[in-house]
Amino acid sequence: MSKLIMLGTGCGFNDFFYNTCFVINHNKKNFLIDAGGGQKIYYRLQDKNIELTEIHDIFISHAHTDHILGLIWLLKRMSRMFGKIYKGKLNIYCNQFVCDAIKSIYHYTIAKSLHEKLEKNINFIIVKPGDKLNIIGLDFSFFDSFDEGNNLTCFETKIDGKSLVFLGDATCNKKNYDILKNKDYVMHEAFCLDKDADIYKPYEKHHSTVKSTCESLKDFNIKNLILYHTIDDYEDSRKEKYINEAKMCNYTGNVIVPDDMEEVVI
Numbered sequence: 073m074s075k076l077i078m079l080g081t082g083c084g085f086n087d088f089f090y091n092t093c094f095v096i097n098h099n100k101k102n103f104l105i106d107a108g109g110g111q112k113i114y115y116r117l118q119d120k121n122i123e124l125t126e127i128h129d130i131f132i133s134h135a136h137t138d139h140i141l142g143l144i145w146l147l148k149r150m151s152r153m154f155g156k157i158y159k160g161k162l163n164i165y166c167n168q169f170v171c172d173a174i175k176s177i178y179h180y181t182i183a184k185s186l187h188e189k190l191e192k193n194i195n196f197i198i199v200k201p202g203d204k205l206n207i208i209g210l211d212f213s214f215f216d217s218f219d220e221g222n223n224l225t226c227f228e229t230k231i232d233g234k235s236l237v238f239l240g241d242a243t244c245n246k247k248n249y250d251i252l253k254n255k256d257y258v259m260h261e262a263f264c265l266d267k268d269a270d271i272y273k274p275y276e277k278h279h280s281t282v283k284s285t286c287e288s289l290k291d292f293n294i295k296n297l298i299l300y301h302t303i304d305d306y307e308d309s310r311k312e313k314y315i316n317e318a319k320m321c322n323y324t325g326n327v328i329v330p331d332d333m334e335e336v337v338i
């Protein structure tokens with residue numbers, strides 16, 4: 073059984089929902105996708121009984137605070153484990169822009185005495201659009217989000233025969249529509265409800281509403297649409313309200329709005 077362990081499902085300004093990040097758990101191996109913006113990532117992993125020594129693969133989609141800064145906290149903790157209880161290397165997959173950002177942030181924020189340990193034990197694997205890599209036994213293909221200026225990398229993979237596309241936290245660009253067709257799982261952001269668009273202005277931030285996402289993707293025969301990276305409103309009723317809005321615009325595929333720490337079995 074494989075699953076997505078949603079450690080966070082919120083956008084970058086949140087207190088209630090942690091910033092969007094998750095683990096792909098397959099064959100007892102864990103692949104962390106983004107890290108959120110703070111130290112909470114460590115406690116979220118702990119609550120799921122995932123030890124840092126069990127994480128050897130991390131993908132960072134882009135360099136925004138709510139995806140990259142949690143990684144710096146993990147590296148700080150891992151730097152004390154490398155060569156001791158942490159066996160082997162840590163692979164970080166990202167584009168060159170993100171790699172440069174990670175290195176400069178840890179250079180300025182983590183004690184100099186630990187830099188050598190980080191350099192020795194981290195393997196940066198630069199991914200470019202079109203690259204294909206096998207990670208935790210799964211085949212991943214990476215592609216560009218075409219999201220002006222944000223240097224966001226997306227991917228598609230197949231898990232236990234089911235196709236999955238991860239689009240990061242930007243509205244899917246029309247150039248990528250063909251990738252989404254007939255997929256089993258598509259992970260797309262939905263910043264807020266349509267009625268709240270005037271307050272939160274999702275379109276200015278390359279984000280969408282539930283309605284605009286569902287209307288754009290409704291003809292693609294996506295079996296399961298996972299919506300995430302939302303504002304904090306409607307803490308306890310977000311799932312119901314977002315799924316209702318999807319139904320109101322006649323979206324016929326299954327819509328999943330996971331809560332933080334919810335697991336989506338693939």
Ligand SMILES: [Zn+2]
Binds near residue numbers: 083138139241
């Ligand atoms: Zn974000």
